[in-house]
Structure formats: structure tokens, C-alpha cells
Amino acid sequence: xxxxxxxxxxxxxxxxxxxxxxxxxxxxxxxxxxxxxxxxxxxxxxxxxxxxxxxxxxxxxxxxxxxxxxxxxxxxxxxxxxxxxxxxxxxxxxxxxxxxxxxxxxxxxxxxxxxxxxxxxxxxxxxxxxxxxxxxxxxxxxxxxxxxxxxxxxxxxxxxxxxxxxxxxxxxxxxxxxxxxxxxxxxxxxxxxxxxxxxxxxxxxxxxxxxxxxxxxxxxxxxxxxxxxxxxxxxxxxxxxxxxxxxxxxxxxxxxxxxxxxxxxxxxxxxxxxxxxxxxxxxxxxxx
Amino acid sequence: xxxxxxxxxxxxxxxxxxxxxxxxxxxxxxxxxxxxxxxxxxxxxxxxxxxxxxxxxxxxxxxxxxxxxxxxxxxxxxxxxxxxxxxxxxxxxxxxxxxxxxxxxxxxxxxxxxxxxxxxxxxxxxxxxxxxxxxxxxxxxxxxxxxxxxxxxxxxxxxxxxxxxxxxxxxxxxxxxxxxxxxxxxxxxxxxxxxxxxxxxxxxxxxxxxxxxxxxxxxxxxxxxxxxxxxxxxx
Ligand SMILES: Nc1ncnc2c1ncn2[C@@H]1O[C@H](COP(=O)(O)OP(=O)(O)OP(=O)(O)O)[C@@H](O)[C@H]1O
Ligand SMILES: [Mg+2]
Numbered sequence: 001x002x003x004x005x006x007x008x009x010x011x012x013x014x015x016x017x018x019x020x021x022x023x024x025x026x027x028x029x030x031x032x033x034x035x036x037x038x039x040x041x042x043x044x045x046x047x048x049x050x051x052x053x054x055x056x057x058x059x060x061x062x063x064x065x066x067x068x069x070x071x072x073x074x075x076x077x078x079x080x081x082x083x084x085x086x087x088x089x090x091x092x093x094x095x096x097x098x099x100x101x102x103x104x105x106x107x108x109x110x111x112x113x114x115x116x117x118x119x120x121x122x123x124x125x126x127x128x129x130x131x132x133x134x135x136x137x138x139x140x141x142x143x144x145x146x147x148x149x150x151x152x153x154x155x156x157x158x159x160x161x162x163x164x165x166x167x168x169x170x171x172x173x174x175x176x177x178x179x180x181x182x183x184x185x186x187x188x189x190x191x192x193x194x195x196x197x198x199x200x201x202x203x204x205x206x207x208x209x210x211x212x213x214x215x216x217x218x219x220x221x222x223x224x225x226x227x228x229x230x231x232x233x234x235x236x237x238x239x240x241x242x243x244x245x246x247x248x249x250x251x252x253x254x255x256x257x258x259x260x261x262x263x264x265x266x267x268x269x270x271x272x273x274x275x276x277x278x279x280x281x282x283x284x285x286x287x288x
Numbered sequence: 289x290x291x292x293x294x295x296x297x298x299x300x301x302x303x304x305x306x307x308x309x310x311x312x313x314x315x316x317x318x319x320x321x322x323x324x325x326x327x328x329x330x331x332x333x334x335x336x337x338x339x340x341x342x343x344x345x346x347x348x349x350x351x352x353x354x355x356x357x358x359x360x361x362x363x364x365x366x367x368x369x370x371x372x373x374x375x376x377x378x379x380x381x382x383x384x385x386x387x388x389x390x391x392x393x394x395x396x397x398x399x400x401x402x403x404x405x406x407x408x409x410x411x412x413x414x415x416x417x418x419x420x421x422x423x424x425x426x427x428x429x430x431x432x433x434x435x436x437x438x439x440x441x442x443x444x445x446x447x448x449x450x451x452x453x454x455x456x457x458x459x460x461x462x463x464x465x466x467x468x469x470x471x472x473x474x475x476x477x478x479x480x481x482x483x484x485x486x487x488x489x490x491x492x493x494x495x496x497x498x499x500x501x502x503x504x505x506x507x508x509x510x511x512x513x514x515x516x517x518x519x520x521x522x523x
Contacts (some may be wrong), residue, residue: 162386162393169376169387175338176374181362181440182389 013209015247016147020202021220022227022239023154024195030171031191032084034092037099040221041106045054045214046072046200048114051121058123061124063103065204069197076196077189085188110214123208144203150201151240154194158236160278166189171234200265219263225268230273232280242281245269289314290335290366290444291476293352295344297327297334304330307344307501312444317466317476319486321510321520322496328479329371330499332448336368336476337361348444363391365443369450373433377422381413381432384421388439399439406435409465426453434465444475451482463489483520487511495520 021043028036049071052063079102087094125138157164170187171178178184182219203216210216231238246266254262273281290312297305305327311316320328333339337358346354353361365424376384385406389399395507407414410431434450450466451459459482467489470476480486485499487493487507495503495516503516510516 162390165379165383165387166390172376173374174376175370176376177336177387178338178358179336179362179368179369179370179374180387180436181359182387183357184357 002133005173006136006242006261007163007255008248009134009136009144010192011201011248011251013143013247014250015244016143016218017202017206017243018223018246019206019240019243020147020150020198020241022224022231023151024198024202025221025224026228026231026234026236026239027167027171027191028195029228030167031188032095033231034095034099035225035228036195037096037221038079038102038106038226039195041103041215042072042196042217043199043203043220044110044217045075045106046196046212047121047203047207047216048110049200050204051119051207051212052114054122061122065201068200068204073193073195073197074201076192076199080188085185101215103146114214116214117189119212121204121207121212126208139205139208146201146205150198154236163190167194168236223266226270229270230281234281238281289349290329290477291347292335293345293347295331295334295346296342297330297339298342301439303342303499305334306501308501310494310501312475312477314475315470315473315479316492317470319483319490319493319507320477320494321477321481321483321486321516322479323481323519326496327499328496329448331496332368332370332446332477332479335361335366335446336370350486362440365441365445367437367440367442367444368446369433369437369448371448371452373429375429375436378420379517380396380415380418381421382426384432384436385417390437391440402439402441405462406438409438409468412436427455427458430454430462438469438474442474444477445469447476447478449481451480451485459485462487470485483516484514485522 019162021039024041025036028039046068049068050064050118052085053067054061059067065162083098084095087098123139123143123220128135129138129141131141138169138242160163160167162193166177166182167190169180169182170184174184177187223246227242228234228239231242249269250262290310292308292310295305295308296303308331310318310331321329322328332340334341337353337356337360341354344353348364348366353364353366356364376387379387385403386399389402392398392402412428413432413435416428421429424432430450430453434447437445447466449460454462463485466476466478478486478490487510490507492506492509493504494501495510503510503513505513511521
């Protein structure tokens with residue numbers, strides 16, 4: 001039983017990272033109406049910026065994360081302005097090609113600047129803590145708590161403030177949002193800012209466990225796609241719950257089936273769910 | 289108050305609206321008549337800044353607004369209840385109305401007043417305030433769309449076929465409500481297929497044919513015009 005709960009905690013950790021990445025992806029999907037293939041590259045860049053801030057500038061972990069979130073958020077805004085905005089009237093395929101182009105560019109850039117090696121990110125939270133008889137590293141505890149804190153903040157922002165609600169409004173009806181006086185350019189920029197920051201946060205939290213390297217975003221972004229397909233494209237609660245479902249499934253699968261197969265689980269779930277409920281799990285009534 | 293001067297609008301190489309002149313005075317109800325595809329919605333979209341004009345100018349209270357972005361035009365007080373309603377279908381009725389008051393978001397008291405006013409005009413919206421907009425019937429969605437537009441307290445309200453999809457009895461009510469909104473001080477530009485009812489409440493009208501204005505005049509003149517009568521009013 002204790003072992004089982006331990007696995008659940010692991011799932012919660014992994015799921016937190018997935019949810020953060022999927023949240024950013026789903027928010028931007030609502031704005032662009034295409035999946036942003038470059039999102040995994042933003043995640044990767046976030047890992048490197050945090051690492052560089054710590055190793056080169058000697059900043060403490062937390063400050064490095066905050067700076068990384070700002071840098072990657074700004075990078076997201078730049079991508080929106082320089083790449084996606086000029087393509088707003090082009091066919092959707094152009095956005096997709098552009099997103100893949102950004103992905104390739106950023107990976108080549110990272111390899112050029114930081115090299116292809118796997119690098120470790122030090123964390124001040126390496127200690128093992130005891131919690132109700134369970135043992136886990138402080139880093140995992142940090143991942144879980146800060147993710148939940150960010151999600152609560154984001155929920156209040158989107159649900160309870162006018163500015164946050166503009167993101168939801170624009171994703172549901174772009175012209176409708178425009179016609180109530182919302183500046184959709186500002187909303188698009190804000191959404192890319194949030195999306196990039198979330199990716200940087202996720203990478204910075206996960207890197208002390210997972211290492212930093214140019215391809216670190218690949219598997220994460222593939223799984224984030226699975227999550228937002230599961231959760232319903234563009235759905236915020238879907239991205240969160242989907243992230244945790246995948247985290248738990250992987251961690252239990254790794255224990256009870258085989259650790260070698262854990263990365264396949266996401267895709268098996270995808271096939272099963274899409275067979276049973278092709279619209280995704282969390283499509284609400286009234287959605288067109 | 290609003291003036292369109294020689295306005296032409298194109299979709300690609302297709303000219304949907306050509307050399308149109310429209311004049312709306314403060315306090316009026318002005319109706320645009322015309323059959324499907326005549327260009328009414330295109331004119332509305334252009335006034336709201338969703339489409340750009342290819343020729344001419346649009347002047348509101350002395351300022352040219354034809355290069356303004358849609359959100360800026362809303363801030364000036366020109367608000368459109370558009371064709372297709374354009375609601376936020378996965379938000380509740382209440383949230384939709386709240387978003388309508390986006391430009392007044394800092395003024396909580398004002399929002400409350402507008403909300404009560406809209407609930408008075410459309411009691412069904414109050415009843416359904418916690419339902420998702422997408423779960424309303426077509427007619428209720430139409431009321432919500434008008435309600436949402438009113439939440440921004442427009443000076444000039446553009447209504448694109450507000451009677452579409454409404455039961456005959458409700459159409460009559462809808463036109464009474466439009467008249468009431470106008471009496472309360474909002475100038476109204478209305479596009480309608482339902483010429484009879486529209487001309488009854490309007491001060492003047494323009495008849496569109498293939499993107500140009502074929503006839504214009506006061507409501508009485510249009511009622512009396514044989515061609516208009518035959519084409520748009522029937523018996
Ligand atoms: N997005 C578009 N792209 C190309 N052509 C368009 C577009 N929207 C409208 N048109 C064309 O412009 C013309 C005018 O259309 P518009 O929607 O303004 O007509 P309308 O008077 O509002 O008609 P209805 O009463 O059916 O709503 C039509 O011939 C239509 O085919
Ligand atoms: Mg129309």
C-alpha cells in the first residue's frame with residue numbers, strides 16, 4: 001500500500017510537469033487554432049536559460065526560474081508578433097509549417113550555444129523529506145506545490161478577472177471578442193507570454209530530475225499533445241486533468257508493467273480514448 | 289452622427305458594396321433593407337472595422353474612423369450585434385453579459401445597472417443566467433446577443449437582422465424593445481429582411497440592391513413606393 005502511494009506521488013510529480021506544458025499549449029491553441037509545435041522548444045529553452053542563470057550568473061534557483069519565465073514568455077511574444085501575427089490571414093497549414101520551422105531553429109540555436117551534451121541542473125532542494133511516513137525529495141514536493149499554486153492563480157486570473165477572461169472569450173469567438181471592445185492583438189501577446197512562462201517553469205522544475213539537453217522537449221511535447229487531445233483541444237480543465245491522468249498512468253505502468261514501456265503508455269491511452277470518445281474527455285455541452 | 293461617404297468594400301476582386309452614402313442622425317432609427325447578399329452585413333462589418341473599405345470614408349461625430357481597429361470603434365460607442373450572434377458559447381449567459389461591459393470593466397456600479405436594465409428588457413436572460421450561452425435556443429441567443437451589445441452602453445447600436453429566427457409573436461416584441469432602446473437615447477442602425485415591421489419603427493431607410501443603394505427615403509416614402517412595396521413588403 002505504501003509503495004502504491006509512493007507511486008501516486010511520483011505520478012503527481014510527473015503529471016504536474018505535463019499539466020504545466022499542456023496548459024500553455026492549450027491556451028495558445030485557443031488563440032491560433034493550431035497546435036503550436038514550437039512549444040516543446042520553448043520548454044527546452046526555458047531549461048537552458050535557468051541553467052545558465054544559475055551557472056554563469058550565480059543566481060539562486062528561484063530567481064533563475066523567474067528570469068527564465070520572463071525571457072521565455074518574451075520569446076513567445078516575439079514569435080507571435082514576428083511569425084504568427086503576419087500569418088493570421090494565411091491558410092492554417094502555413095502556421096503549422098512556421099511552428100515546425102521555429103522548433104528546428106531553436107533546437108539548432110541551443111545546440112550551437114550550449115552544445116549537445118546532457119547537463120545537470122543543481123537544486124537546493126535535493127534533500128529527502130519525510131511526509132506522513134512517505135519519503136520523497138524536496139524537489140518533488142516543490143514541483144507539486146508550486147504547480148498547484150500556479151494553477152490556482154491561473155484559474156482565478158482566467159475566471160475572475162476581466163483581463164484573464166479575454167483569453168477565454170477570444171478562444172471561443174474571436175470576432176465576438178473584438179466586437180465587445182477587446183483588443184485581440186494584446187490578448188494574443190498576453191497568451192503567448194503566459195504560455196512561454198509556463199513552459200519555462202515546467203522545464204526549470206523538471207530539469208534537476210531529468211537533465212537539460214537540446215532534445216529535452218521532444219517527448220514532453222508529444223505527450224502534451226496527447227493530453228490536449230484527451231482533454232479536448234483548447235480546454236483548460238482538460239489540460240490539467242489530462243496531465244495528471246497521464247502522470248499517474250505512467251508511474252503506475254512503470255511499476256506494474258515495465259519501466260521500459262512507460263513512454264508508450266501515453267499513446268496507448270490516446271488510441272483507447274479516441275476509439276471510445278473521439279471528441280476528447282472534457283468537451284462540454286454547448287461547445288460547437 | 290454617422291456618415292458613410294462613397295464607401296466601397298471588396299472581398300478580393302469582388303466588389304460587395306459600391307459607392308454607398310448613408311447618413312444617420314443622432315436619435316434616429318435607420319433601417320437597411322435588401323435581399324440576401326445585397327451587402328447589408330458588409331456595410332455593418334465595415335463600420336465596425338472588421339472589414340476595411342477600399343474607397344470612401346466613414347465619419348463618426350466629426351472624426352474619420354475607417355482606419356480604426358474594431359476595439360477602438362467600440363470604445364467610441366459604436367457597438368454591433370452581428371449576424372451569427374458571435375456569442376461566447378461555453379460561457380454562461382451572465383459571463384457573456386459581463387464581457388459585453390468589457391470597456392466599462394473598471395466601473396462596477398455602472399455594470400450592475402446595465403445588467404439590471406438588460407434583465408428587465410429580457411427577463412428570460414435573468415432566468416437562464418447560469419446556463420451556457422451555447423445551450424440557449426436560437427431566439428434566446430439572439431436576445432443575449434442584443435443584451436451583450438447593450439451592456440457596453442452604445443451611443444450607436446448596429447443590429448444585423450435582430451428578428452432572424454424569432455417566432456412571429458416574439459418578432460413583434462423585439463421591435464417594441466428596439467423602439468424602447470431608441471427612446472432611452474440610443475441611435476440605431478438596423479438591417480432587416482422583415483421590412484414591414486422595421487419600417488414601422490424606423491424614421492428612414494435605405495434599400496440595397498447588389499451592393500448599391502437603389503432607393504432611400506423616410507419610412508412613409510418607402511411604404512408608399514410601389515417597387516419597394518412589391519419587393520420587400522408584399523401585399
Ligand atoms: N467573407 C466573404 N468573402 C467573399 N465574399 C463575401 C464574403 N462575405 C460576403 N460576401 C459576398 O458579399 C455580398 C454581400 O454579402 P452580405 O453578407 O453583406 O449580404 P447581406 O445583405 O448581409 O445578406 P443577408 O441578408 O443574406 O445577410 C454577397 O454577394 C456575398 O456573397
Ligand atoms: Mg447579412
